[in-house]
Amino acid sequence: MKKTALIALxxxxxxxxxxxxxxxxxxxxxxxxxxxxxxxxxxxxASSPVFDGNGNWxxxxxxxGDYATGNAIDGTSLxxxxxxxxxxxxxxxxxxxxxxxxxxxxxxxxxxIAWNNGPSVSFSDFDPITxxxxxxxxxxxxxxxxxxxxxxxxxxxxxxxxxxxxxx
Amino acid sequence: xxxxxxxxxALAVAGWGHADIQPIVGTNVVxxxxxxxxxxxxxxxxxxxxxxxENGAAGMLSDLVVTNGLTSHATNEGDAxxxxxxxxxxxxxxxxxxxxxxxFGWTEITSAMLMPDGSSQAVxxxxxxxxxxxxxxxxxxxxxxxxxxxxxxxGQVSTEKQATTISEGLNLIGYGGLESVSLNAIDWxxxxxxxxxxxxxxxxxxxxxxxxxxxxxxxxxxxxSSSYYDQFTNLWVKSTSSGPALPSSSLPVGQGFWYHxxxxxxxxxRPDGQ
Numbered sequence: 334m335k336k337t338a339l340i341a342l343x344x345x346x347x348x349x350x351x352x353x354x355x356x357x358x359x360x361x362x363x364x365x366x367x368x369x370x371x372x373x374x375x376x377x378x379a380s381s382p383v384f385d386g387n388g389n390w391x392x393x394x395x396x397x398g399d400y401a402t403g404n405a406i407d408g409t410s411l412x413x414x415x416x417x418x419x420x421x422x423x424x425x426x427x428x429x430x431x432x433x434x435x436x437x438x439x440x441x442x443x444x445x446i447a448w449n450n451g452p453s454v455s456f457s458d459f460d461p462i463t464x465x466x467x468x469x470x471x472x473x474x475x476x477x478x479x480x481x482x483x484x485x486x487x488x489x490x491x492x493x494x495x496x497x498x499x500x501x
Numbered sequence: 502x503x504x505x506x507x508x509x510x511a512l513a514v515a516g517w518g519h520a521d522i523q524p525i526v527g528t529n530v531v532x533x534x535x536x537x538x539x540x541x542x543x544x545x546x547x548x549x550x551x552x553x554x555e556n557g558a559a560g561m562l563s564d565l566v567v568t569n570g571l572t573s574h575a576t577n578e579g580d581a582x583x584x585x586x587x588x589x590x591x592x593x594x595x596x597x598x599x600x601x602x603x604x605f606g607w608t609e610i611t612s613a614m615l616m617p618d619g620s621s622q623a624v625x626x627x628x629x630x631x632x633x634x635x636x637x638x639x640x641x642x643x644x645x646x647x648x649x650x651x652x653x654x655x656g657q658v659s660t661e662k663q664a665t666t667i668s669e670g671l672n673l674i675g676y677g678g679l680e681s682v683s684l685n686a687i688d689w690x691x692x693x694x695x696x697x698x699x700x701x702x703x704x705x706x707x708x709x710x711x712x713x714x715x716x717x718x719x720x721x722x723x724x725x726s727s728s729y730y731d732q733f734t735n736l737w738v739k740s741t742s743s744g745p746a747l748p749s750s751s752l753p754v755g756q757g758f759w760y761h762x763x764x765x766x767x768x769x770x771r772p773d774g775q
Contacts, residue, residue, distance in 0.1 A: 356713060360698075404744025407726050412698045412740045415716060458543050458712045459585075459596075459641075461759055463671065467700065 354419045356455045357397075358462035361411035361429050361442070362469040369434035370400040373416045375448075379426035381441050381472070387480045395420070400432070413465045422448040429468050432477075439477055442468035532658040532679060533567075536755035539710040540647040543585075545757035547639045547675020549663075550656025559633035560656045562586065562599065563607045566642070567653040573645035574601040578610055585641035586634065587673045590624070597626030637665040637770075639673035639757025654755055665770045667691075667762050675757035676772055683751045684717060684737040687772040693764020694721035697730065698740055705737060706759035707752065714759070720745060 359373050374382045377393035385391045398416035405412050411429075426445040432438065445468075446453050452464030531553060538544045552560040566584060568574065575581040578600035584607060586597045598610035607629035613621045626632065634640065636659060642652055663677035676682050684705065694702045698718045706714040717737040722730045730745070738745040752758070760770070 354712075399742045401742045404729060405740065405742055407697050407723070407730065407744075410697060410723075412745065413716075413718070414740065414742060415714075417713065458708060458714065461671070461706050461714060461761070462716075463761065465700070 354417055355422070356462060357416050357418060357427055357446075358413060358453045358455070358465040359416065359427070359429055360413040360465045360467045361431070362409065362467055363471075364406065364409045364411060364431065365440060365471055365474065367433045367438070367474065368406060368411075368431045368440075370402045370432040370436065371406070371411050371414075372400050372430050372432070373397045373414070374428045374430050375418060375420075375422070375425055376428060376445070377425045379424070379445065379447070381445075382428055382430060384439075384478050386478050388478045396430075397427075415462065424448060427466065429466070429471075431471060433474070437477055438474040440471040440474050443470045443472060444468045530658040531655060533653050533655045534679065534754045536652045536654065536753070537649060538642050538644050538652045539649050540644045542710055542712060543641050543643050543708070544652075544710065545639045545673060545675070545708050545759070546642055546652065546654065546755050547637060547677065547757035548634060548654045548656060549636060549659075549675075549677045549679050549754065550654065551636050551659050552633075553657045556657070556659070557661055559635040561630055562632045562634050563629035565634055565654055565656050566607065567655055568601055568606045570653065571601055571650065574603045575645075576603055578602075578608075580645060582645050583610075583641075583643040584629075585643060586626075586632070587640065595624050597624070597632070599626065599629050635665075637663050637675055637677035639675045639759075641673075652755075662771065662773050666767055667760050667770050668767045669762045669765070672760040672762060673757060674760050674770065675755070676752060678772065679754060681751040681753045682772070684748050689719065689737075690771065691768030692719040693762075694719035694735075696723040697721070697726060698738075698745070699723075701763045701765075703764055704759075704761040706761065707756070708758070715739060717748060718745075 357373060361371060375395045375397055376382050382394045383391055390396060397418055401411055401414050425448045428445045429442040431440045446466045453462060453466040455462045532550055534549060536546050548560065548565045550560060550565065552558040562584065571582050573582040581600040581602065584599040587594060588597055595614060598612055599607040600610055602608040609626040609628055611623060611625045614624050616622055644650060658679065665674050667674065676687065692703045698720060703719045705717040708714055718740055720733040720736055720738045722734040733745045736747065738747060
């Protein structure tokens with residue numbers, strides 16, 4: 334009821350919700366063994382986030398904020414985090430992505446929240462977060478792709494060419 | 502010699518007179534508190550005073566918040582500073598709006614509140630001269646100007662202990678004392694925490710002046726956690742990306758905040774334990 338009243342207030346104020354930075358509250362439970370880092374990720378089409386072959390998020394996916402790590406992970410719990418998303422959103426979803434200590438393996442939450450989720454996304458200081466998105470199930474660990482051999486060869490060739498040019 | 506005697510007598514009389522004057526302590530002392538309110542944003546304030554000459558009584562909004570010095574007074578509400586007070590209208594929480602009308606002071610605004618069923622309901626606050634605000638309750642000031650300004654609140658200094666009822670859900674409150682205070686230096690008997698920071702842990706949200714908050718959780722170490730977390734138990738902590746951290750600053754006088762009660766039931770906030 335209170336949350337509804339606050340949302341009604343926002344509408345009364347005529348706030349332009351999609352034009353403001355938002356704060357997303359998130360946490361995680363039942364972390365799989367080996368979890369050492371966690372990050373909030375925005376996905377434009379709301380599908381489960383994936384890396385491209387070079388270890389970068391594919392187009393439409395953005396990692397937000399710092400990794401939550403160290404003592405933020407207490408046993409199988411990740412303590413609540415509040416991450417600011419400065420971009421204007423009108424679609425999409427947020428996921429929690431876990432990584433191992435070397436960031437070479439990742440696992441994705443099997444659930445997500447919509448860009449305009451009521452309890453976990455705050456659009457103004459009149460409407461603070463009242464609940465944290467807390468997934469408790471994740472995909473199996475998968476390797477984060479490394480840059481392809483072709484890319485490494487290209488970089489190597491460029492460096493060699495540069496050195497040669499300097500000598501001349 | 503004569504001069505010396507006269508001086509001695511004068512000093513003796515002055516000393517006797519001074520000893521006869523009682524220090525001003527009691528309930529009829531008017532106090533002022535200065536609160537920093539950044540421009541162009543919303544700030545939660547709380548008034549640590551009561552109604553003048555009415556010990557223990559709530560002051561009227563128009564008396565508690567001084568309009569002198571607030572440059573954003575205007576002849577239309579959109580160009581003026583505003584006060585926004587969270588209150589209840591029957592069973593529903595509503596905000597009452599007031600604006601700083603040139604020559605009149607805080608003036609109520611009738612607003613239309615969109616209800617969950619899509620209907621519109623007019624919200625007409627009482628006059629600011631007739632709207633009591635209890636010590637320790639929080640409300641907003643929306644600054645129109647872009648510059649930082651000082652807002653003065655005033656009222657009778659209370660010699661009584663302050664207590665504020667905190668209900669389930671979001672509460673706008675503050676510390677009703679006349680000194681800055683560290684969150685962990687006052688009594689929070691009744692605050693709820695369990696399992697480190699869980700979904701039912703109580704929260705306090707302190708505005709940062711830019712539309713964001715610093716959130717503090719009432720930390721209670723969970724069974725099986727490492728001894729590292731002992732230092733935080735039964736204290737308010739921030740939850741950072743590297744783990745719990747104790748608050749690094751005190752709340753200034755007049756700083757209000759959200760209290761998000763997530764534990765079961767109401768409790769009474771008694772900052773001095775009385």
